[in-house]
Amino acid sequence: DVKVTQSSRYLVKRTGEKVFLECVQDMDHENMFWYRQDPGLGLRLIYFSYDVKMKEKGDIPEGYSVSREKKERFSLILESASTNQTSMYLCASSPGGGGGYEQYFGPGTRLTVT
Amino acid sequence: KQEVTQIPAALSVPEGENLVLNCSFTDSAIYNLQWFRQDPGKGLTSLLLIQSSQREQTSGRLNASLDKSSGRSTLYIAASQPGDSATYLCAANTGNQFYFGTGTSLTVIP
Numbered sequence: 001d002v003k004v005t006q007s008s009r010y011l012v013k014r015t016g017e018k019v020f021l022e023c024v025q026d027m028d029h030e031n032m033f034w035y036r037q038d039p040g041l042g043l044r045l046i047y048f049s050y051d052v053k054m055k056e057k058g059d060i061p062e063g064y065s066v067s068r069e070k071k072e073r074f075s076l077i078l079e080s081a082s083t084n085q086t087s088m089y090l091c092a093s094s095p096g097g098g099g100g101y102e103q104y105f106g107p108g109t110r111l112t113v114t
Numbered sequence: 115k116q117e118v119t120q121i122p123a124a125l126s127v128p129e130g131e132n133l134v135l136n137c138s139f140t141d142s143a144i145y146n147l148q149w150f151r152q153d154p155g156k157g158l159t160s161l162l163l164i165q166s167s168q169r170e171q172t173s174g175r176l177n178a179s180l181d182k183s184s185g186r187s188t189l190y191i192a193a194s195q196p197g198d199s200a201t202y203l204c205a206a207n208t209g210n211q212f213y214f215g216t217g218t219s220l221t222v223i224p
Contacts, residue, residue: 043214058211062177094212101146103148103205105158110155
């Protein structure tokens with residue numbers, strides 16, 4: 001079974017803090033994704049990575065950055081947390097190769113910025 | 115850009131009823147269509163994956179169909195149970211990206 005794990009289920013941070021969300025997958029997948037999910041807006045793609053050290057902006061990259069130093073780990077960084085970044089953050093992975101593959105999700109991190 | 119729509123946004127049915135959830139997408143050039151289940155406060159669990167060359171996939175009481183030319187997919191749930199209560203999302207895969215609908219919140223009443 002593919003396993004995608006996220007470092008925290010719940011996180012509370014203060015405005016202006018630098019926040020790190022970690023995601024690890026154990027199936028040697030090329031592609032990894034960070035989404036945020038908000039009521040009424042669905043899942044929105046923040047960043048994705050198709051290889052080590054490679055990244056692409058998604059629909060809402062502002063205020064976020066990412067790091068992928070190893071194939072199995074994809075980190076989302078909130079440079080200076082703001083209250084409008086309070087959300088559910090979901091990490092996912094899929095095999096690479098141009099599409100046609102299944103996407104697997106982690107359990108999510110509920111981030112609250114106060 | 116691919117846009118995915120799910121109707122209805124919420125559905126409430128009595129236990130035992132058969133039901134259909136709808137998903138439509140604007141760009142028919144997809145690799146696959148994936149259906150997920152999400153329980154409150156949790157991540158997404160994959161239910162069914164239909165490749166673009168397939169018409170349908172079945173798993174237990176679930177059956178998903180795909181009509182690429184009309185940009186539609188349906189998820190059929192037979193003999194619904196209270197444990198089926200959750201939000202159901204569909205996602206269209208185009209290249210390395212996945213585009214999600216906003217989901218249908220299903221409540222099955224005992």
